[in-house]
Amino acid sequence: MLSLTHFMLLSGALFAIGVAGVFVNRRHALVLLMSLELILLAVNTNFIAASHYLQDLAGQAFALFVLTIAAAEIAIGLAIVVVVFRSRETIDAEDLSEVRG
Amino acid sequence: MAFQTLLFYLFGAVLLTAAVATVTLRNMVHAALSLILSFFTAAMLWMLLEAEFLSILLVLVYIGAVLVLFLFVVMMVERHTPTIHHRRNYRLVALAVAAVMAAELGAALVAPDFVPASAPSPAPLGHSNTQALGSVLYTDYALAFEAAAVALLVAIVGAIALTLRARPDHHRQNPAHQSRVRKQDRLRLTDGRSEPPC
């Protein structure tokens, strides 16, 4: 018998993997973006599971908005990666520290 | 019911494996492909949750457009990316933080005041998830919907503006220039004799 807890545990694990990915791959901008995608996926899964078990469509509507914003974020993020790559021939996030105080 | 549980565990295992692969694989093309796999399995799970519209949306739009764009960029960048050497290893920190986070999330789930709702009965046969979601989106969330659309538009314009560059070898039409053309710019009168051979 599946319950909300099953799905929440799953998305929690997914979230944790995404977070760990941010740190494991902290220098590679593209993998960073992928980790962010995983985190957002976990969030969306959580929303949809809650929406299902609580029989409330608001969760799904919210998931749709999260998808929209995630798509926008990826578009801009990839554009930045491309621009950085063009001008510096690298996408190492640790080299991008001009804003250091 | 048992079948659905089976599917949940199957897809869940694939999802987590693919996710771990995404963040650990050295080859970035492989990592991107793993990401696509994890999104696919997530779409399956959403199907289990009766969110058919979002599930299909995730496959068609998100995987079809966004993640493929990802793949393009990965391929464009990957050849030039020098091998990454970690100056300092943060793996322990990463694992510790992730462990704390997972523990907290788990603790939230087993907390006594977390009473999960009982599983609802399956939707009737003729029920359309798309229709139901649409009726909510265009009524209750009309303003947020519009705002999301604007955000997407801004993102499109922004992405183009960021990556656009004038290339010297790029040929393009200039209508203003074209309409200003005079006869003598294009036409040269000769006396009709052939050019003398060189």
Place this chain on the structure above:
Amino acid sequence: MDIPVLAQITVGAVGAGAVLAGLGVRVLSQKAATAITIAGVGVAFLASVALAWAYAQGSAPQTVTLYHWGPGGYGMKIGFLIDSLSVVMMVVVTLISLLVHVYSIGYMRGDSGYVRFFAYLSLFTLAMLLLVMADNFLLLFIGWEGVGLVSYLLIGFWYTRARAPSAGLKAFLVNRLGDFGFLLGMGALLAAAGSLDYSTVFAQSEALAQQLSPFSGLSMLSLICLFLFIGAMGKSAQVPLHVWLPDSMEGPTPISAMIHAATMVTAGIFMVARLSPLFEGSEVALNLILLIGGITAFSMGLIGLVANDIKQVIAYSTLSQLGYMTMALGASAYAASIFHLFTHAFFKALLFLAAGSVILAMHHGQDIRQMGGLGRRMPVTAATFAIGSLALVGMPGFAGFFSKESIIEALGHSDLLLAPTAHFLALAGVAVTALYSLRLWCYVFQGDPRSTEAGQAQEPDRTVTVPLVLLAALTLAAGFGVEAFLYGGLLGDALVVHSAHDTLARMAEHWSGMGGAILHGFTTPAIWLLGLSLLAGYFLYGKGYAAELAPAVSRLQSVLLQKFGFDVLYENWFVRAAHAVADACAHTGDQRTIDGLLVNGTARLTRRAAATLRLVQSGLLSHYALAMLLGLVAALGYLLLRG
């Protein structure tokens, strides 16, 4: 014309002159400024005389309220109380002011600050008029501060000279001390009586006398009177707040004549007389007034014996005479005090202006040891100076005799505890006055010239000598006021005297007219003292025995030259303490706390905090992500623990 209109004309004319000359100080020519200010003061004088005429016919006291500028009932208003006392003061002020204005045309000729000087003179007259005409304490205080301010400006008039600015500052600060007492008195009065209006306050004087003041065994009335008298001590230069007056002689001589002899310094005397309904109710205050006046009259005269600056000698004489007026106040002989003020205004202004004439002739030399023999070269000055001096020493028949003799007699009739002491000091003061006056006369006008300037001295022109002659005539005439002032009830409507200390009424019992008074004068101890001391002075200064006597009294002389050490005392204690406090405030308070800790400290703190915080800004994406994550973990943990 009726009385309110005349009162407004008096103030308005002087005010217009002062404002026009003051605003036009850069554009007016000397002639225009002179014409404007003299016209203003002249009109005011005529209006005052008209008022005096009205009161001589027996007009009743009147209050003229022009403007309320505070809540009603507190007496915060611009209003005039026109009665015999204020009219007498108005006439004296405007007359002396007019004469000094005229005199200054000659004295200040060619000075670069000519227009400014006349503007100040008119402003002073205005402030003094407000002071004497006020019908409430607040307007009195405005005039009071106004004369203090102009006095400061005029003492420091020649601000490029070394000592003038500091003398002005000294006068201002010492007056401030007195004003502080005055303010305390006004505050106590407002708290106890609920109003600053004269009539309201006077009506409550008996109730105030019954009321016990906090923190002391005195009655409320005594406390108020003591505070107010501190103010009078500052303005009328009574010991120990007298130190500013001798130094104020740094100002131009017409100023010394007008402000520091005839008018401003009498403000304190006037104030006590005006407030007689209050002071009558407090024997404590009257006794203190007697003591302070006696000490001032005697000790300041002594210093006059050793001063060598012609103006300083006259200044100490002024202090001494102010002491007499103060004693008269203490003996409740307010009319005698005002009468002495009246005569003193004329003969002291005369003495100062004559001294100014001498100073002009000496090319601004003021040291009497450089003079000598000027009597032959400057007959008008010498004659008028002699008249002034005779009036000062109280020679029977001259103005000073009537006023000073009345005071001494009143002291003898007073029953107050300290009256015998004051009586003795007053008699001793007569002798001292005669000695220093004779010394001054001998040094300046007798003998042979002791410098080339003295040998070539010339009588100044008519703008100087005409006021001298006029003042000399007035000095001679002023004595005839004695009957009206003291026994004719001229001031009766303004002064209140309890029958228990009504010394003048006792004197009136054997008053037998002026001739009788002169005859009676020759039988009093004062006249014998005067004669003896004139004789002694003749031998000491006229025959030159003073030089032989000097070694024998050298210790006394040095004490006197030190002016009883008041200046040294103040310098060592108050000035140095004030400097120490100011230094402490400047170093610890301003430089360390404000500048160092607060101003620079803020900058330093910001810089250090920024230097520390910039380490957080590593510029590394992963660090920021970690920070966000830690925040998330912490927030989750908080929510979990909160349950």
